[in-house]
Amino acid sequence: MKFTHNTSRRGRGTALIALTASAALMLSACGGGETAESGAEGGSGADGEQTITFIPKQLNNPYTDVVLSGGETGAEEAGFASSEVVGPLDASASSQVSFINAETQAGTNVITIAANDPDAVGPALQEARDAGAKIVAFDSDTNPDFRDLFVSQVNAQDVGLIQLELIAEQIGGEGDIAILSATANATNQNEWIKFMEEELASNPDYADINLVAKVYGDDDDTKSFQEAQGLLQAYPDLKGIISPTTVGIAATARYLSTSEYKGEVALTGLGLPNEMRPFVEDETVSEFALWDPAQLGYVAAFAGKALADGDITGAVGDTFEAGELGEREVEEGGIVIVGPPTVFNAENIDDYDF
Structure with missing residues (x-):
């Protein structure tokens, strides 16, 4: 089955509900x-x-x-x-x-x-x-x-580790990184982040990567944009950002795409192809993941x-x-x-x- 994004909440007879x-x-x-x-x-x-x-x-x-x-x-x-x-x-x-x-x-x-x-x-x-x-x-x-x-x-561990693997490749295996997540209590993001932190602490391949901050955009576009901006101001040596939320990665990409950090700070995480396509095309983002x-x-x-x-x-x-x-x-x-x-x-x- 091939699903496509339907932005309208289509009714299906009396069985389904339209949400606009x-x-x-x-x-x-x-x-x-x-x-x-x-x-x-x-x-x-x-x-x-x-x-x-x-x-x-x-x-x-x-x-x-x-x-x-x-x-x-x-x-x-x-x-x-x-x-x-x-x-x-x-x-x-x-x-x-x-x-x-x-x-x-x-x-x-x-x-x-x-x-x-x-x-x-x-x-x-x-x-x-x-x-x-x-x-x-x-x-x-x-x-x-x-x-x-x-x-x-x-599998939750697979989700966490694929994001860590992608950022490691994009920053050449060394440097400071940060995570811009959804809400502080989000079960899924927190589990993925836990696996990332455990892998950073135990895998010698990631010994030169330092997680310096975790911030939360609350799955709000404006707040996520501001949090991304704040990360780059607070950590001028930042090499990469992981955003395990589709709202966060899109907002961060939008900020990076028109900033001095484009091409200097890597961004990966979980995103929707239709939202992220412009940022891949303009080379703000090289790779990201999702299901x-x-x-x-x-x-x-x-x-x-x-x-x-x-x-x-x-x-x-x-x-x-x-x-x-x-x-x-x-x-x-x-x-x-x-x-x-x-x-x-x-x-x-x-x-x-x-």
Whole structure:
């Protein structure tokens, strides 16, 4: 299956929900920074029809848009009666709790969530589970005690190490580097960074690379841009920046591309090919990595359906069919892996459209 980035939230009959930037802004103005979009049928699962709701870290995030487009496709193909997307406009630790509570009240069968904080959402998720909902974490895990499955992009260690490998190549194996991450509590970024730090401390190949700073752009474009600028002012000898977040790497690339540091400071991390293409073409960035985000949402939808149908329980060794992406198996820790990371550069970036 080849997924492409669909920037509009297309409706698919009455089964899927359209989510637009204009509606998000209107609701944000009225509702204190949080927004939700619901379909006419709601999420009650009336008459035995199963419902699924996706709660991303935040709305209006290009990476999230791609994940959710795959999730909507998967929800339709898996046979859910309705699919909704609800969530906050900011990626704060507690911003998702009210949305979880609303889905619990609505009787939603499957709640699929990318957690901003692994523990802050825990009590609300437990209430949802007590009420009968199945919980699938995707992209960014919750505390495992509060979910049935975690659908992970790739093996977490592989994600961390590919970014470290890329920056090492780009700075010639020596020099000061910094990390510009998402939020300080983001489960996925923190795990990747942990593997980077362990590898820096233990691998003699990286003995001459010094991690001098970790900063957080909160997955906000403006703040990420300012944090990148601040890093380069605070560390004039900086040789490279790793940004394991699509918002952060794009904002940092935009800053570097018009600054005196272009060509002097290397940048890599996790980015969307369509966003990063101009910066590869103008040689601000040579290589970065990612997976197909749409496949993440797609597999998460099928995992939720298998749980709701009782075909799996989330036990190690359970298997389910993920549509055109084939069979997936539950691994240790209740984790389902989607696929390996891809490295993008000038030679292959035009082969991808998301």
